[in-house]
Amino acid sequence: MEMRNPIDVRIIVEGASDVENVSRALQNIALGAEYHITISSIIPTTNTEIAKKAVRGADIILIATDVDAPGRELADKFQTVLKKEVGHIERMKLPFGHDVEYIDPALIRKEIKNAIIRSGLISIGNIGRIQELRDQLKQSENQITDLKEDIDNLSSEKEKTAKENKELTSSLERLEFKQKSLQEDLKTIKNKYADIKNKHRIILKKNLYETFLLNELWKENFNETLEEEELITFITSEFKPDNIILGQGFIAAPSKKDAVDWLKVIRTVLIFYDSKIEDLKEEIGDEKFIPSLLKE
Incomplete structure (x- = not known):
């Protein structure tokens, strides 16, 4: 069976003290063996730009902010900003009225597992959608291939048409030149005819003896x-x-x-x-x- 790299999970917390508590909660937990995942980093920041740089390449992001209003607002902001940077974002649901700094490590450990499980279940639910998207992508690729062939054919036809157009333009120029020459000849002939006709009229009117x-x-x-x-x-x-x-x-x-x-x-x-x-x-x-x- 092909070995795949473990799922890269990163946790965002508000401050350095939160890093210590989350790290303590992760001790004696075998996430790699149980879920084939690894917690690659715990990121202490409230700055969205720093968070964007820190989460690049991650598969799952867990947001562990305080449960008060500022903490919820910060979590919502992270979810909005980071949703296009990683595969999945999950909010850690800590007991209401507890800050990460003072919560029991066992509760944090349990919520980390629950958040990972929720992420997996949501991902499983998205498999069908992902397959649909893959099918659509495959169909789009086929359409692109067909369009490329059409473009190549059209380019060939365009070159052929351009060549024919150039030849027709040259023929038209020659015909226009010939037409102009014929018009000049016709004008000369008309003038000669008018002159002869005039002379003939004069001759007819003139009594010749x-x-x-x-x-x-x-x-x-x-x-x-x-x-x-x-x-x-x-x-x-x-x-x-x-x-x-x-x-x-x-x-x-x-x-x-x-x-x-x-x-x-x-x-x-x-x-x-x-x-x-x-x-x-x-x-x-x-x-x-x-x-x-x-x-x-």
């Missing part, structure tokens, strides 16, 4: 020589056709076909309005009027 030598065009289409162009110029200025400009030996029109069509109109007008020839002569002068212009 082709210019031809009047004599050559007349000869080419009517197979005759244009002797005088003043009559053609006069008729054109009178009719004021759209997109036809004639003068100084040239005819200008949007196309060659337009120029030829206008010359045909002039010849047709002259053919179908012979009655107007005299008027034309008067307008441009007889010497400049050539009848052959009216022939097909």
Whole structure:
């Protein structure tokens, strides 16, 4: 059977005289053999700080103060201050009306034994509670282990997520840069398109003319020589056709076909309005009027 260290019991008394009386009461008592305990020290003090230092490491503390009001008050104060310092605190119940200094040693010895027995019984009663606490502690340790595993897994996931986030951030930066570049390209294209559109609009609005030598065009289409162009110029200025400009030996029109069509109109007008020839002569002068212009 495994040998365990004896239970360490310490007794707090009020003064040095109490130490002597308690020591005398402990003579001829075999606490080690009977209860497997040892009285390691008797502490004479009324100071709680000194008591805290003196009881460290003890299993049981017995408080043996006088039974008067100051003694009970001191015992209560010790119990309050020392309850977290040791395993168990027990008040020695001495006969009322007796101070420790004057009490019969046999009564002190008996009360020491009774206090030790009460401590043991209370401790036995706490075994179930202690076991519950151990079970709870074990359960908490298991939960802590599980939590550590979860933390490790979460840390791994965090690192992985951080890496992915870094990659996504880099990708986003590249995409933003590319988007900015595309936006600049789009802006440039829009500006070019607007410029081209504007030029196209100007071109559409602007009348573009082709210019031809009047004599050559007349000869080419009517197979005759244009002797005088003043009559053609006069008729054109009178009719004021759209997109036809004639003068100084040239005819200008949007196309060659337009120029030829206008010359045909002039010849047709002259053919179908012979009655107007005299008027034309008067307008441009007889010497400049050539009848052959009216022939097909």
